[in-house]
Amino acid sequence: MRSVTRLFGMRRRELPARPEPGSVVAEARGLHVRLGGREVLTGVGLSALAGEVLALVGPNGAGKSTLFAALAADLPADGGSVSIAGRPADGWTAPELALRRAVLPQAAALSFPFLVEDVVRMGRAPWSGTALQEQDDAAVAEAMAVTEVGGFASRPFSALSGGERARVALARVLAQRAPLLLLDEPTAALDLRHQELVLRICRERAAAGDAVVVVLHDLGLAAAYADRVAVLHEGRLAAEGPPAEVFDDALLSRVYRQPVEVFPHPRSGVPVVLPQRAG
Numbered sequence: 001m002r003s004v005t006r007l008f009g010m011r012r013r014e015l016p017a018r019p020e021p022g023s024v025v026a027e028a029r030g031l032h033v034r035l036g037g038r039e040v041l042t043g044v045g046l047s048a049l050a051g052e053v054l055a056l057v058g059p060n061g062a063g064k065s066t067l068f069a070a071l072a073a074d075l076p077a078d079g080g081s082v083s084i085a086g087r088p089a090d091g092w093t094a095p096e097l098a099l100r101r102a103v104l105p106q107a108a109a110l111s112f113p114f115l116v117e118d119v120v121r122m123g124r125a126p127w128s129g130t131a132l133q134e135q136d137d138a139a140v141a142e143a144m145a146v147t148e149v150g151g152f153a154s155r156p157f158s159a160l161s162g163g164e165r166a167r168v169a170l171a172r173v174l175a176q177r178a179p180l181l182l183l184d185e186p187t188a189a190l191d192l193r194h195q196e197l198v199l200r201i202c203r204e205r206a207a208a209g210d211a212v213v214v215v216l217h218d219l220g221l222a223a224a225y226a227d228r229v230a231v232l233h234e235g236r237l238a239a240e241g242p243p244a245e246v247f248d249d250a251l252l253s254r255v256y257r258q259p260v261e262v263f264p265h266p267r268s269g270v271p272v273v274l275p276q277r278a279g
Contacts (some may be wrong), residue, residue: 013093015130016085016100016179018209019050025085025180025211026071026101032079033066040066042235043080049182053202055222055243056215058232059256064215065106065184069212072103084180091113098126101180104174106188107170116160116168120144123175139170143174146201148162148194162189170198174205181205183214187221199225219273223247231255241249247271 019025026048033041041063048054048071056064064198069075070082073089082089085100092100102123114122120143124136144150147167152160157168166189173181183202187195199221202212206227222229223243231238231246233255239246244264252260252273259276 004253013096013099013130015132019085019179019211021051021209023050024048024083025050026213027083028067028077028080028081030080031067031070031077031082033063033075034078034161035066036233038077040235041070044232044235044237045080046071046230046237046240048213050179050211051206051209052227053212053214053225055125055226055229056232057217057219057222057229058238062255063235064232066235067230068182068213068215068266070185072101073097074100074103089216092177095126098176098178099180102176102178104169104173104181104183104186106184113156113158116149116155116157117144119157119168120171120175122150123172123177126176139175139177145173146174146204147171148197163191163194167194167198170201173202179210181210181212183212183219185215187216187218195221197264219247219252223271223273224268243257243271247273 024047028044028046031041031044032039044067056067058064066075070077073082073084077244084092117140122142126141127133127136144153146168149168149171152164157165160168166186170186188196190198202214203225206212226243228241229243229246230240231251238255239251247262249260249262252262260273262271263275265272
């Protein structure tokens with residue numbers, strides 16, 4: 001932990017300002033990405049806005065995780081551009097990026113038997129040596145409380161179940177307190193209750209002014225919790241907008257190659273997406 005802290009504290013960094021509501025926090029313009037000689041993203045344009053939850057949805061291989069990695073500045077563009085906090089993504093150093101965006105990958109793996117609280121505290125490393133370092137304890141405690149992992153704070157991360165590890169990894173990201181949260185399939189290993197918990201946290205962070213980008217396979221969760229959805233299909237943006245406007249039978253049936261029906265929930269009006277089944 002100390003060596004990580006020293007790494008982030010080696011040079012003076014400009015602290016990020018809180019974004020104005022509705023302002024662009026991250027943006028892809030005409031984005032092209034090639035992997036293994038194949039174009040995975042073709043001309044994608046998309047913005048993540050402060051105060052909103054943006055869900056990336058689409059079938060396997062549509063380009064969701066590639067777009068996610070590009071927006072996180074973890075994958076270079078082969079064409080077009082990606083910006084974070086108004087600057088080209090490659091114009092930030094790694095420590096500067098860590099103050100501005102927090103990334104939850106699909107899988108969380110650690111080679112050493114760190115305790116749960118130590119893992120969450122890793123999210124505070126970017127703030128070492130800054131005026132906000134004094135918030136470390138409060139940020140860690142709050143993140144563990146909202147993700148409901150405080151009960152096993154002193155257990156080794158390696159001894160946890162898959163769902164427990166996923167929530168600890170989310171707590172680490174929340175403790176980072178970056179204005180841009182990027183979460184790749186954060187509900188994949190979770191039971192029903194904790195899926196809802198994670199998406200409620202996303203909504204709370206957006207209400208607090210963060211920009212939240214989340215990759216989801218569950219269209220019901222996307223419809224219920226996202227302000228906007230971006231539907232990816234074969235490396236292109238097939239549609240983007242509020243779920244109630246974007247989710248329709250024809251579009252989703254074409255993109256997923258599976259007949260579906262979409263109808264409003266009788267109480268909430270939120271779109272419900274169901275596959276059409278014989279009988």
